[in-house]
Amino acid sequence: MDGEEPGIPSDGLEAHLDMCLRCRKLLADADELNRLFSVNHSRAPDLTEAILSAVGADVRRRPGR
Numbered sequence: 001m002d003g004e005e006p007g008i009p010s011d012g013l014e015a016h017l018d019m020c021l022r023c024r025k026l027l028a029d030a031d032e033l034n035r036l037f038s039v040n041h042s043r044a045p046d047l048t049e050a051i052l053s054a055v056g057a058d059v060r061r062r063p064g065r
């Protein structure tokens with residue numbers, strides 16, 4: 001399993017993703033990009049951190065309910 005994601009309230013994250021199409025898409029895109037980069041360069045750029053911090057900011061701005 002992954003460790004904690006700093007800056008993201010993990011219990012709020014799933015609820016947020018449930019209602020926020022935009023963040024779901026961000027995460028899906030990041031996943032896709034990581035896959036593409038790891039094929040082409042065998043070394044993914046540090047996208048995950050940037051994506052997670054964007055999503056984390058959105059989670060904090062609009063807590064899932």
Ligand SMILES: [Zn+2]
Nearest residue numbers: 020022023058
């Ligand atoms: Zn969002």
